[in-house]
Amino acid sequence: MERWPHVVAIAFPAQGHVGPLLKLSCQIARQGIRVTFVSTASVHARMLQASGDGDCCCWGEIERATVLEGMEEVKDMGDKEEVAETRAKVMSRHFQELLREMNSSRDERVTCVVADATIGWAFEVANSMGIKRAMFWPTAVPGLVLSLSIPRLTEAGMIDDCGSASKDTAIQLSPELPAVKATDLLWRCPGDQLRQAIIFGYCMTVNRTVRISNWLLCNSFYELDRATCVLIPELLPVGPLTSADGLGSFWAEDLTCLNWLDLQPPKSVIYAAFGSIAAFSQNQFEELALGLELSGRPFLWVVRSDFTNEDEIRYPDGFSERVSDRAKIVSWAPQEKVLAHPSVSCFVTHCGWNSTMEGISSGVPFLCWPYFADQFYNRSYICDTLKVGLELEAGEAEIVVSRHKIQAQLERLLSDAQIKENAEMLRGMAKRSVSEGGSSSTNVRHFVEQLKRCSEAGP
Structure with a gap:
């Protein structure tokens, strides 16, 4: 038989x-x-x-x-x-x-x-x-x-x-x-x-x-x-x-962000997502929000309900009103579709390996902000070995990463032609491998x- x-x-x-x-x-x-x-x-x-x-x-x-x-x-x-x-x-x-x-x-x-x-x-x-x-x-x-x-x-x-x-x-x-x-x-x-x-x-x-x-x-x-x-x-x-x-997702994906991306210019949107575990202090959360605002660019931000150490998500005063015409905030996104969208310019990430592979597959530059475990190594791999990203971390005398540092690193990343070229090369390699x-x-x-x-x- x-x-x-x-x-x-x-x-x-x-x-x-x-x-x-x-x-x-x-x-x-x-x-x-x-x-x-x-x-x-x-x-x-x-x-x-x-x-x-x-x-x-x-x-x-x-x-x-x-x-x-x-x-x-x-x-x-x-x-x-x-x-x-x-x-x-x-x-x-x-x-x-x-x-x-x-x-x-x-x-x-x-x-x-x-x-x-x-x-x-x-x-x-x-x-x-x-x-x-x-x-x-x-x-x-x-x-x-x-x-x-x-x-x-x-x-x-x-x-x-x-x-x-x-x-x-x-x-x-x-x-x-x-x-x-x-x-x-x-x-x-x-x-x-x-x-x-x-x-x-x-x-x-x-x-x-x-x-x-x-x-x-x-x-x-x-x-x-x-x-x-x-x-x-x-x-x-x-x-x-x-x-x-969305295979294997633990969270319901908000597909409205794809329609929103369709309305944005090519290579204009900052995508920020930190996986399923990373959590920020309220102070750091506010600095991130204000850093994204200071970028002056449209941004798509994934904010889980448990993303801060507070009982509820609290944005800086007036933030939502000030960015309403160029921001989309969702609790969970169809990440692979987002990264592959032509309007996305870069990926602000915790450097989880799945996110890293998804970003490489889509040819997007990374702004790396690891949280724990292998994410620190992945950051070095992305920035120092593959040269497709920049790191983001607080200095020795700093408690949080400031809004101004976030803004500066985003500007530096998005103006780096070599990083963009390296990212596109890796995208082609990844596509050929599968x-x-x-x-x-x-x-x-x-x-x-x-x-x-x-x-x-x-x-």
Whole structure:
């Protein structure tokens, strides 16, 4: 009897992790692979609600399954360590039960688990059940090399057991890559040592995960990360993982901003969006608002309901009236469509990797304002390596980034012809990589062909 490959994909339950893996799942499914995407019940509910009609019509042929997250067992939701430990324990147990149920029919057995690199327990479960494993690295590829280097770096005394390093530390991963500064460590969370310790713990598990994985996949493309791919020859870049239909969004998209963009002149609009987690103090929020106003340009600004540390969003006095003829403010935007719109001139961003790949794919210059973790490294990558953006940060004696600095950096970015040229060059490279015969397109096809051979071979 003919056996069909069945892939089960599972991501860490956060917007930045779910989105890219779901997009990869769609690519795999389009090539004749049965795919079941597993999320927590709470994440699944959020995606259904965000779709607006009670169902995710954009999922196509992908099947869905849920596992419990265990948050009802957490005594203190403010205890990040307890939350992380409970989530891993409960999700691991329910994921194993789900795989056993799927494998109860011999003809429908799971061929491979594709899982986020941050959930090492998923690989342990699959390994214990004799199921093939594909690790998906959702952020910048040099971060994978850095994670794999943790034992060596700790032994050499370059980082301590908590992942901290002296401020003058520079980690040279290879002669072809710029040194990683202490301020750019993948797990760095300024002012939140507990969160940093948790993320560092995830990174330390990557060595084991890589060792027991049959495939290593990442959201990048070979031409962008050639020097890093040389260090991990088995790595298969399959990005940029993009989708214009809001796939995997936790928030309902305000599509009216697209009509507004249609009315703006070409390359005129500043797009400002800071992802799903970043939050500003009220003071910093007001400086950003006033900086956008001082730019004198039209701007589209994504302001989540939880974007500040206040109970409600409060704009500077008179701000809304003063910018009403050239500003559009929404709670969530169809970002890929926005970035690809001809009226957009630049992207003010927190430098999450998904946003970075989306911006590169659309050829827009970046104004980089990272919040935590890998975003600091991504900023350096964008500004110093790729040279498609400028950074924005407070000086040593400053508490906030001032409105005047925001205005000045925007003017500098938008007048830099070389940055615009570099951004356009990267856009072409990204487009070719996912086109028929391109590097990422070929890697996805290669992965699918291997899955089919594994299925034909049987257990």
